[in-house]
Amino acid sequence: MELEQQILTENDCYKIGRTIKPQGVMVHSTGVAQPDPEVFIGRWNKPDVAKCVHAFVGRERVIQTLPWTMRGWHAGTGTTGRSANNTHISFECCEPAGHTYEGGTMIGYDAEANRPYFEEIYQNAVQLTAMLCREFGLNPLEPGVVICHAEGYELGVASNHGDVLQWWPRHGVTMDQFRQDVARAMTDGDEEDDMTQERFDELMDNYLARRTRLEAGDWSAPARAWAEAQGIVAGDGDGGFRYRSFATREETVQMLYQLKGK
Numbered sequence: 001m002e003l004e005q006q007i008l009t010e011n012d013c014y015k016i017g018r019t020i021k022p023q024g025v026m027v028h029s030t031g032v033a034q035p036d037p038e039v040f041i042g043r044w045n046k047p048d049v050a051k052c053v054h055a056f057v058g059r060e061r062v063i064q065t066l067p068w069t070m071r072g073w074h075a076g077t078g079t080t081g082r083s084a085n086n087t088h089i090s091f092e093c094c095e096p097a098g099h100t101y102e103g104g105t106m107i108g109y110d111a112e113a114n115r116p117y118f119e120e121i122y123q124n125a126v127q128l129t130a131m132l133c134r135e136f137g138l139n140p141l142e143p144g145v146v147i148c149h150a151e152g153y154e155l156g157v158a159s160n161h162g163d164v165l166q167w168w169p170r171h172g173v174t175m176d177q178f179r180q181d182v183a184r185a186m187t188d189g190d191e192e193d194d195m196t197q198e199r200f201d202e203l204m205d206n207y208l209a210r211r212t213r214l215e216a217g218d219w220s221a222p223a224r225a226w227a228e229a230q231g232i233v234a235g236d237g238d239g240g241f242r243y244r245s246f247a248t249r250e251e252t253v254q255m256l257y258q259l260k261g262k
């Protein structure tokens with residue numbers, strides 16, 4: 001999961017700046033065919049918007065838009081604002097392009113064509129929720145902790161919206177499955193770790209390169225002076241002897257060979 005920050009500092013919710021002690025995570029979807037989170041950030045980062053969430057989940061990345069412990073306006077605002085604003089961290093999943101709505105129902109939604117999009121959004125939502133549950137010590141399997149907006153309405157803690165149950169079931173996904181997947185992702189700490197052999201090699205090369213630049217300690221000065229005078233160690237041509245680098249077996253036998261020749 002790629003996580004970045006673009007805090008909605010111009011939104012009235014941010015300016016009021018109330019804080020919460022997070023007790024859960026509420027999953028939303030935007031209810032509009034717009035896959036680009038930046039579009040929402042552009043629209044919401046201004047006064048008089050009357051709604052605000054903690055993050056937008058896009059296909060390629062998750063963008064955090066409020067500090068996690070700031071009170072959001074996602075379960076309704078003003079007279080419709082319900083108690084989940086005081087307890088739940090919220091994020092909006094961006095819906096793909098191509099569909100419209102009629103009375104809360106998706107029209108023209110091609111579930112088969114949108115499957116790859118949905119799977120990536122879903123994985124990002126799982127990873128984000130797992131990360132938040134870990135950070136705030138929440139159990140996603142406890143009742144009322146990880147819920148969607150529609151479930152929040154059923155529980156009387158959110159305004160009357162149907163998300164994400166107008167969308168996710170089109171892909172055969174239930175909120176119960178989501179909670180299970182979040183719980184699994186929490187115990188499976190490697191899920192977020194996208195280490196590859198290529199990346200490891202790159203890190204190892206960086207590490208070895210940094211070692212070549214380390215200074216030798218004073219305690220070895222007599223030995224170094226002796227070895228250099230005897231020609232047992234050779235410099236790297238730039239005046240450095242790479243004393244804090246590891247010696248390969250090849251270099252070791254070469255040093256012994258030089259010593260034997262004396």
Ligand SMILES: [Zn+2]
Pocket residue numbers: 027028029074149161163
């Ligand atoms: Zn919602």
